[in-house]
Amino acid sequence: MVALLVGMCPGLDEGLLRSLRAADIRTVEDLVSSDIEDLAQKCSVSYKALFAVRRVLLAQHTAFPVSGADLYEELLSSTAILSTGNPSLDKLLDSGLYTGEITELTGGPGSGKSQVCFGVAVHIAYHLKQSVIYIDTTGGLTAGRLLQMLQTETNNRDEQMEALQRIHTFRLFDVCALLDCLYGLICGRGRGACVGGGSVKALIVDSVSAVIAPLLGGKQNEGMSLMRQVAAALKTMAKDFSVAVLVTNHVTRSGSGEAQPGLGVSWSHVPTTRILLERVESGASGRRSATLIKSSRQACLIKEDFDLQWWSRAEGGRGGGGGGETSGKRKLDETDP
């Protein structure tokens, strides 16, 4: 509810405000919903003046309608697809993370969600040369790991530092701090990073369920409302600023024993695309399987296996490159041991 205040619009002066309050009209919604003719008589003000005030307030506070054709043109020019750096994941995501959408990675502990997030951040910062905002709520992000991944891409110290500088990190552990951070990013205050600048193309939140899950359940409604606010803030960032949002979520077991994403039914319609990560029983320790469980572009339930070490692969096998080699990508013809 938006309260009526003096000076909100031309024509809304002290006298008018007092007479409106006397008629029990305190908010913009009350004024807009009431019958102007009656109100003009009750407050003994001119119908014309009140009608003009109503029209200005309505124009100030409503959402502006946009024609479908204009929306389409605008999106055509501003939407981009960011590759994740891993071709199997890109295949699942229909060539990568789309800006303007929220993609969710869900999986049990140790399924590699954070590793995938690190890899995506490094790929976008180094190869695509775009800024990334990384919000860490689990404490799992270390600069050392990011540096290690970058060192397999290039040996040039300057390039490594430049790429690391493009990754802006925030570490927070409760939902109010998360909301504060997200609103700050939208408004442009806070530590230098601002989504409005245009160079931020990706926002990674690892993990969103860690801050929201403790608030759900029980009789209080606060948790659901806060979850809804986080969803609205993420969606605003994605749509209005053309940012690709990647979030991670935990899993719970459904009645029949299958793994399903956490945070319940009310969160399930927030992400546009959902991927379930699982360990592969047989095979090397780095192998994971990713299943597409929700997508608006592809048939669901397609599965891809991939290697978590894809982002840290280097010439000559696992564990970092040998001395003196120039950076280079290993071709896909070798299979991982």
Added chain:
Amino acid sequence: MFWHQNSLCCDFHVGVSLQLLARLEARRCLKDIEPQLFADDGGPDRGEVVEVYGPEGTGKTELLYHLLCRCVLPEAAGGLEVDVVFVDTDYSLDVFRLASVLDSRLSAVLRSCLSRLLVVRCSSSSELLLTLHFLETTLSSRPKAALLLIDSISAFYWSDRSEGGASVAKQEEKLSRCSELLGRLLRDYRITIFATCHPIRRTSSGPPSSSSEADRSHLCRAWQRLVTHRLVCSKQEAEHNPANGDQGSGEQRNRQVFTVHCSSWTGTKGSRVSSFRVTDGGVEFVWTHRPPPGLSVVL
């Protein structure tokens, strides 16, 4: 003073008569918007509200795109050529998906089709209420607008509940006001409304029935009174047909099939069950089935 009052009355009367004219012009009836969904001749008439209910991933937004395309396509291409207003409270409108569905029907006139669509995004129930007031002027100035799509009407349920505190009346106040306003728009402008609604608790998988407890709407009474048709969407188990050969229909094999159960309690009371798949070209109905005439609809 007298002259001043007189000119005020003049303005007032001119304003009212313009509105009156806009209301009297008949807007297109949408009874035939999708005969496969509704019982025989039971499609939504002017002034009626359809609620599309179902958990996520059951094809509600795809259905809305299907109906939207049917409305904005020109008559030569099999459409109804009416204007549509889309109120997006979920930030879930995917214009590219809509464009690709339209494209597969008719690529040349994509832009003119899309210009018949008006999109409004709301981020809170106060904004929704104010926007609906504003839409009244939009509807007056667009006599061809016949369809209002709201995706979704339950988006602010939890925010309203926590703002309302302990009193249920306060919690439901904003949505009740929106529903009353929608009722007035329906009566005055004779448009048709389709709105999606997300459930708040997980339902156990199984065939949906119209008397199921879990599918009852959780929204306020003012909204429930407005709704005249209800489409309950659900997912069927994915079909696995290993017996099918690999000629071309390999893609189709794993396409999810969605079921829609329609109950109407206005005009021709009836119910219908239909199924559809989502393909690149949009919604494709698979088979439809009508329950035997003896079965009564339990609301």
